[in-house]
Amino acid sequence: MAQHRKRPWTFYVLASFFTLFVLFLYGPMLAIYILSFQGPTGGLTFPMNGVSLYWFTALFEQQRTGDFAGSFTRSILLALLVMICTVTFSVMAGLAFRRRFFGSTAIFYMAVASLVMPGLFLSLGIGLIFRVIDVPTNWFASALGAQLTWTLPFGLLIMFAVLSRFSRSYEEAARDLGATNRQTLQYVVLPILFPGLIAVALFGFTLSYDEFPRTLLTVGPGNTLPLEIYAMTTTVTSPALYALGTVTTVVSFVAIILSLGSIAIIQWRRGVRFRK
Amino acid sequence: MKVPSSVVPYLQVAPLALILLVFFGIPLVTVVVVSFFDYVNFQTVPAFLLYNYEEVFSSNLTVTLYLTMLKYSVIVWLITLFIGFWVSYFLVFHVQSLLWKIFFFLVCTVPFWTSNIIRMISWIPVLGRNGLVNQTLMNLGLIDEPYDFLLFSDFSVIVAYVHLFTLFMVVTLFNSMARIDPAILEAAVDAGASRWQVITQVVIPLSKTGIALGSIFVVTLVMGDFFVVKIMSGGQSSSAVYAMWNEISMLQYPSAAASAVILLIVVVLMVVAILRIVDVRKELSG
Numbered sequence: 001m002a003q004h005r006k007r008p009w010t011f012y013v014l015a016s017f018f019t020l021f022v023l024f025l026y027g028p029m030l031a032i033y034i035l036s037f038q039g040p041t042g043g044l045t046f047p048m049n050g051v052s053l054y055w056f057t058a059l060f061e062q063q064r065t066g067d068f069a070g071s072f073t074r075s076i077l078l079a080l081l082v083m084i085c086t087v088t089f090s091v092m093a094g095l096a097f098r099r100r101f102f103g104s105t106a107i108f109y110m111a112v113a114s115l116v117m118p119g120l121f122l123s124l125g126i127g128l129i130f131r132v133i134d135v136p137t138n139w140f141a142s143a144l145g146a147q148l149t150w151t152l153p154f155g156l157l158i159m160f161a162v163l164s165r166f167s168r169s170y171e172e173a174a175r176d177l178g179a180t181n182r183q184t185l186q187y188v189v190l191p192i193l194f195p196g197l198i199a200v201a202l203f204g205f206t207l208s209y210d211e212f213p214r215t216l217l218t219v220g221p222g223n224t225l226p227l228e229i230y231a232m233t234t235t236v237t238s239p240a241l242y243a244l245g246t247v248t249t250v251v252s253f254v255a256i257i258l259s260l261g262s263i264a265i266i267q268w269r270r271g272v273r274f275r276k
Numbered sequence: 277m278k279v280p281s282s283v284v285p286y287l288q289v290a291p292l293a294l295i296l297l298v299f300f301g302i303p304l305v306t307v308v309v310v311s312f313f314d315y316v317n318f319q320t321v322p323a324f325l326l327y328n329y330e331e332v333f334s335s336n337l338t339v340t341l342y343l344t345m346l347k348y349s350v351i352v353w354l355i356t357l358f359i360g361f362w363v364s365y366f367l368v369f370h371v372q373s374l375l376w377k378i379f380f381f382l383v384c385t386v387p388f389w390t391s392n393i394i395r396m397i398s399w400i401p402v403l404g405r406n407g408l409v410n411q412t413l414m415n416l417g418l419i420d421e422p423y424d425f426l427l428f429s430d431f432s433v434i435v436a437y438v439h440l441f442t443l444f445m446v447v448t449l450f451n452s453m454a455r456i457d458p459a460i461l462e463a464a465v466d467a468g469a470s471r472w473q474v475i476t477q478v479v480i481p482l483s484k485t486g487i488a489l490g491s492i493f494v495v496t497l498v499m500g501d502f503f504v505v506k507i508m509s510g511g512q513s514s515s516a517v518y519a520m521w522n523e524i525s526m527l528q529y530p531s532a533a534a535s536a537v538i539l540l541i542v543v544v545l546m547v548v549a550i551l552r553i554v555d556v557r558k559e560l561s562g
Contacts, residue, residue: 010471014366018380021363024439025387028398031408035401045406089291096288104285107293114300116492116547118500120517121536124524125303128310128533145299152292161451206389213502213517217524229393233507242401245394252390260382 033249036242044239055243068228068244075225076251078139078147079209085144086151086204087197093152094159095189098168115153119213122149127217142218147208154207155200162196195263202259206252311533320529328534338535341516342542348505349498349546352437356494357487359438360445364486365479368453369461381450388443396436396504403427403435428510436508437498444493452486453479488554492547499543 035042039050059068097104114122126146130137137143170192174184190197212226219227225248232241314323332338363384371377387395402408403426410422425431456479464474480487505515516539523532 011370014362014370017362018366021359021442022383025384025442028402028439029387029390029395031401032394032398045401045404046408046411085295089295092288093292096285099285101282101285101289103293104289107289107296110296110300111292113544114296116496116500116543117300117304118496118517118536118539118543120500120502120520120524121307121540122300122303124520124529124532124536125307126299128306128529129303132306145295148295149300152295156292202389210389210391210393212393213500216502216521226391226393229391230503233393233397241397245391245398248391248394253386256386256389 029249032242033246035239036246038239038242042239044237044242055239056247058238058240059243059247067223071223071225071228072247074139074222075209078143078224079205081140081144082147082151082208083201083204085148086155087201089148090152090155090159090200091190091193091197093156094163097156097160098163111153111156114149115157117149119150119211120216122146123214123217130218137218137220139215139219139222139224142220143215143224146214146218147211150211150214151204151207154203158196158200158203162193162199166192195266198259198263202255205255209248209252209255307533307536310529311537313530313533315528315530325530328531329538331531332534332538338516338519338538341514341519344505344513345499345501345516348433348437349495351434352441352498353491353494355434355438356442356445357491359442360449360490361483361487363442363446364449364453364483365475367450368456369458369479384446384450385443388447392440393503395440396507399432399436399439399508400427403432428508428512430509433505433508433513436504437501440504441494441497444497445490448490448493449483449486452483456482484554488550491550495546495550496543499539499546 031046034048035044035046036055037051037053038048038055039052040054042049093107097108123146126142127137130142135141166189170188171184174188179187210226211224212230215224215227223231229241229244229248232244310320311328312324312326314321314325314327367377367380367384371380400407404410405422405424405427407427409426410419413419414422460482461474461478464478469477500517501515502517502521505513506518516535520532520535520539523529523535
């Protein structure tokens with residue numbers, strides 16, 4: 001390998017490796033999206049017995065597949081809440097971490113520990129606390145907190161990456177020009193960091209929307225969508241399961257496209273403005 | 277503003293710190309405390325007993341469980357590291373156009389933002405007895421009977437893990453490699469390094485933060501896994517977390533807490549081992 005100086009040789013090997021990897025990533029997912037359009041008599045595997053939306057309508061008949069509509073709404077609301085909290089708190093914390101302050105190392109390690117903590121451990125702990133203080137677990141209290149222990153460290157790490165490319169001289173310039181702290185934040189820091197904030201929001205939303213172990217013991221009486229899907233894997237043996245997979249993936253893709261699209265538009269506009 | 281500037285960082289970090297304290301710190305302590313409690317007549321009773329731990333350690337099942345999980349994490353770690361390294365290397369050093377680079381990177385990360393459970397069960401119609409792989413192999417006349425080892429086996433468990441977690445290696449390694457100044461590689465080549473030497477002596481040392489972070493993600497995710505082993509092994513084997521879940525559903529909180537503490541210790545030891553090799557925070561802020 002060492003002796004081959006010609007670029008194409010290694011390039012093509014790695015390019016085919018990459019292609020295989022992408023196939024490996026997307027192939028199986030495509031299979032279930034296609035299978036979710038099975039005809040009414042179709043089964044869990046190929047071949048397709050006709051094409052229909054039968055299994056999608058089956059999703060909304062509650063008795064057949066569990067509480068799809070309820071868990072879906074709950075998941076979306078929870079994900080939005082988590083997203084808002086994650087963006088706000090991790091941006092604030094990210095700004096704080098630009099200086100070393102007393103306790104910063106401890107908080108950093110707490111965040112890392114929270115990230116690598118087995119999810120069910122926390123679920124159990126939070127569940128136990130709510131039992132002790134005799135408050136019923138609920139998706140907007142205990143589950144929200146549980147999910148934040150997973151999304152906040154993520155947000156913080158992304159903020160580290162975003163802020164490492166952000167020069168303090170912008171802020172200093174703003175202050176030299178007489179801006180107050182608030183104005184500096186509002187008109188200088190946040191607009192520059194905005195694409196990064198969207199990335200944090202995307203992570204907050206999707207990590208919450210897909211969270212499983214931390215939510216398991218903290219969600220209370222109503223399930224979130226991943227818990228519902230998990231229950232379905234053992235009880236539902238029809239393509240309705242795949243239909244659900246397709247629906248949740250569509251939601252994820254909408255979130256992804258919205259965020260990445262807006263980042264792209266912002267960056268493009270900036271490019272245009274700088275060129276003028 | 278009236279707030280003195282030395283207080284500002286504390287105010288900024290307070291919400292995050294408070295949430296982590298309440299929903300991470302206190303639950304952590306609670307679980308540790310409860311792991312010493314007694315369990316009498318289906319009730320959890322405050323006490324200080326080592327019984328729960330003795331029970332866990334004396335059971336052969338637990339040992340087998342952890343050995344299985346360790347086996348999975350090592351295999352998955354090796355495979356994801358291999359894939360992650362070459363995919364990132366290709367994206368960073370071989371793809372020239374920035375737009376394509378970003379596009380390919382996004383192609384790798386998009387599945388991360390979609391449901392893990394769905395991605396996992398999507399292997400069932402592919403690997404099953406009547407699945408795509410078996411059908412294709414039979415149509416090609418390569419085999420007469422469908423392979424059974426493809427699904428509900430160690431093989432399918434590892435495939436699912438690799439499928440779910442390779443992204444963490446790709447993202448972290450890509451980040452590290454993208455920060456390497458191309459001039460350094462040119463300098464190495466000018467100094468007479470072969471392509472292979474550039475990789476082993478320049479690229480790998482400079483991407484060790486990414487390797488460390490990716491490894492932490494992959495190892496802790498596999499060790500903390502709840503459902504992949506259970507579903508993809510067809511119920512034959514179980515994960516440490518799933519065993520814990522069984523105890524929880526029987527309301528045996530003290531023994532579940534003891535299992536949780538042991539699992540945590542194992543995970544922390546693995547992370548500490550990785551962090552001892554690479555000081556991640558220094559590399560991140562530096």
